[in-house]
Amino acid sequence: MRIVVDAMGSDNHPEPDVVGAVDAAREFGDTLILTGDEKQINAILSQQDTTGLAIQVRHASQAIGMTDKPSDVLKGKPDSSVHVGLKLVRDGEADAFVSMGNTGAILGVAMLRQLGLGRIRGVTRPSIGVIFPIKEKPFLIDNGTNAECKPEYLLQFGIMGSLYVERMRGIKNPRVGLISNGEEEGKGTALIREAMPLLANSGLNYIGSVEPKEFMFGGVDVAVCDGFTGNILMKTAEAIAKYMSNELREQIQSGPITAVGGLLAKPAFARVRKQLDPEEVGGAPLLGVNGPVIIGHGRSSAYAVKQAVGQARQMVENKVVEAITTGLQ
């Protein structure tokens, strides 16, 4: 398998990106293709032990910054590490693309066949979903890509999410729910009430509206929402998890006995922290384009980059793009 890693993606690029790719080559035995500034990439590579690993470098003379506007870079930076990388996938020279870079820009380039991969036939809006880093691993789609949606988009998110989960987790007919503010009749917004019959008649295993608590506690495999709601849900979960960790630490350290207790219980805390750590997941899949794409956080470490490559290769192995292409016909 040949996986492209955008070496210019993360906030601290190219180090975490290159080191993560090297670690992935070692762990998975795949060919890793790094796109970006050859000189910078080789400087990092030279510090790594790459004996026996299949690592290639494809020079790209431009890089997209986190604050670059997608509209400016689409045609303004035709030789960026993102453009070069996505073209490798489009042209069959690679199987998947991984980047920790500017989400909007990657989405923009990936959506256009001329520059990147193009949309799968039948997909109006490609969407980034996210595997929530909790025990039951529910899949939330859209996670922020499309802030404003039409009912048909939510239907497509449901179909793509269901196929993704079926292929990636081996769950037959995953339960699909619509995130809402209650399950009673009349709840939800106009968008939700209009999406309901579309999902109910889609042939998906649609279980109706779900509230955040069902989402967190195993009540649904795929949770569908507009990107604004998905973003608020995800960021609220991150913020409250951080808040609780901070408060617990402070309260535990506020007295000698609780501090000793905290030391003894440390491995338990570490396990919960690891479970909730988005770095374990590594990145989020962009669904609806003609190729497997994983996008991670700008602040990702090499570990997260490696995990993201792991996800990308699973998407290839499980033929997620093919399933969506067939499923939306």
Added chain:
Amino acid sequence: MRIVVDAMGSDNHPEPDVVGAVDAAREFGDTLILTGDEKQINAILSQQDTTGLAIQVRHASQAIGMTDKPSDVLKGKPDSSVHVGLKLVRDGEADAFVSMGNTGAILGVAMLRQLGLGRIRGVTRPSIGVIFPIKEKPFLIDNGTNAECKPEYLLQFGIMGSLYVERMRGIKNPRVGLISNGEEEGKGTALIREAMPLLANSGLNYIGSVEPKEFMFGGVDVAVCDGFTGNILMKTAEAIAKYMSNELREQIQSGPITAVGGLLAKPAFARVRKQLDPEEVGGAPLLGVNGPVIIGHGRSSAYAVKQAVGQARQMVENKVVEAITTGLQ
């Protein structure tokens, strides 16, 4: 001060409601007026020591259930404990109303002058806000009352929320923010982008868009959003807090050393749990009607009822309704 408590409100009524009112009479020295079934109320009262306390009972022959539709009860249950209680406030026989009952029904009755209190002049949509039970005590408005909003509603929520926080917490010119999915230009939904200039030109201390993390970590005093978003934010926070508590407990109990650590650290956990407990706040204020109203969870304990009465009396003392009446003219 004379405060009405709806004795038929909570899921386990009338016990928590009556006992909470008795505790409030003892703690605050106010007159507490219980509305509801006289016989049931007196049965609970007879088990309490009410010596020297000012507790009155106003019989109401009907009660509103949690599943009753607001449209059915408005005129269909004219002698409910909610109708009777709100009329006491309207007619100047009481200063505030507290209920753990059916939010939609209370809102419906309270909004109509004929049945309850009526809207304050200038208020299109009364709104329930919520004091978030975290350290910085940010105020979130709307918390679910109005799932779909127009930009003008958000402006009114901002004005009411700002006046509430100014009066209740003594913060001069509280910072008002709009909950959004990012602070960059072009983020948010059409609703948010249209509400922005209204808030910016309102004379409020409007600080722009805020993400959930700013909301949780002291970046804003009043966070404005539509009720759908507020509901998702609040319920996600509750769900993830519960999830983390469960996971920590499980991980701590999974081994003997961490279990001992957990025991020693117990007081620290208890302090964090108490801090995050919505029962400490007791209930949420309904703003925009002609009288102080506090609505709490159906599953409230007597303690939560007492805390809700404490909030109601603070609303009276701090003349919140008067401030909103003047502020919206």
